[in-house]
Amino acid sequence: MRVLIIGGSGFLGTELVRLATAAGHETAATFATTRPDAALEVTWHALDVRDPARVASVISDVAAPVVINASSGKSDWAVTADGAVRVAMAASEQGCRLVHVSSDAVFSGARVHYDETCVPDPITPYGAAKAAAETAVRLLVPSAAVARTSLIIGHGRSVHERAVHALAAGTRDGVLFTDDIRCPVHVEDLAAALLELALSDAAGVFHLAGPDALSRYDLGLLIARRDGLDPARLPAGRRADTPLPSPLDVRLDSCATQERLRTTLRGAREFLRLDPYFAGR
Numbered sequence: 001m002r003v004l005i006i007g008g009s010g011f012l013g014t015e016l017v018r019l020a021t022a023a024g025h026e027t028a029a030t031f032a033t034t035r036p037d038a039a040l041e042v043t044w045h046a047l048d049v050r051d052p053a054r055v056a057s058v059i060s061d062v063a064a065p066v067v068i069n070a071s072s073g074k075s076d077w078a079v080t081a082d083g084a085v086r087v088a089m090a091a092s093e094q095g096c097r098l099v100h101v102s103s104d105a106v107f108s109g110a111r112v113h114y115d116e117t118c119v120p121d122p123i124t125p126y127g128a129a130k131a132a133a134e135t136a137v138r139l140l141v142p143s144a145a146v147a148r149t150s151l152i153i154g155h156g157r158s159v160h161e162r163a164v165h166a167l168a169a170g171t172r173d174g175v176l177f178t179d180d181i182r183c184p185v186h187v188e189d190l191a192a193a194l195l196e197l198a199l200s201d202a203a204g205v206f207h208l209a210g211p212d213a214l215s216r217y218d219l220g221l222l223i224a225r226r227d228g229l230d231p232a233r234l235p236a237g238r239r240a241d242t243p244l245p246s247p248l249d250v251r252l253d254s255c256a257t258q259e260r261l262r263t264t265l266r267g268a269r270e271f272l273r274l275d276p277y278f279a280g281r
Contacts, residue, residue: 007071049083084133109247154187175237212267
């Protein structure tokens with residue numbers, strides 16, 4: 001199978017590329033600015049998803065039956081929302097199978113528990129862009145799979161893991177919130193589940209998050225203990241006491257999706273204890 005991974009140079013995209021090539025798929029991937037090292041057998045394409053002609057050209061030239069959009073522009077509407085629309089339009093024109101990666105940021109946290117049937121009600125610019133992208137993808141490519149996920153953790157390279165190390169070392173200001181709760185997922189589990197969805201004909205909305213609901217502070221404690229850091233050095237605080245707009249308690253219920261997958265979505269308490277990358281350290 002030929003697979004095109006949009007955003008292949010990112011944290012999640014890198015793992016998708018690794019798993020796809022390891023499974024023997026002919027893999028192409030895109031990068032926005034810096035071409036990754038050519039250690040894997042993958043064909044790289046420079047792509048700015050804000051350029052509609054370039055998006056159409058890359059998807060047409062690669063001619064992959066499967067496209068996974070793992071790109072991330074955070075709150076940049078032109079990338080996160082409009083870019084996703086351009087990818088969906090080009091995938092539809094080429095008759096590609098499309099898997100679009102979304103986020104739990106599409107929810108406000110008002111109801112805490114969210115399953116796949118819940119309607120987005122974002123309260124941040126990033127959440128609004130992701131919600132708009134979901135709507136467009138489902139309209140333009142009804143056969144697409146839209147996969148919402150949560151905090152992505154793995155092998156010490158995620159944003160949250162690096163933040164924990166910096167806070168413990170005193171090289172970064174800030175706190176870890178005790179009232180900001182999510183359902184972290186390991187990058188390997190997420191990538192494997194996305195590939196499984198990509199190679200199926202499943203359509204609609206799916207939730208790919210771990211079963212453990214943890215505050216960012218409690219997640220930081222688990223990371224610190226795994227990595228041999230002093231948990232007492234991690235500063236705690238409450239997001240509710242700051243002017244930072246963000247949902248507080250958003251728990252993705254992935255039970256219905258998990259029943260349809262062979263890939264197991266492990267909880268953070270399990271994968272942070274058993275991460276083989278740190279075995280023997």
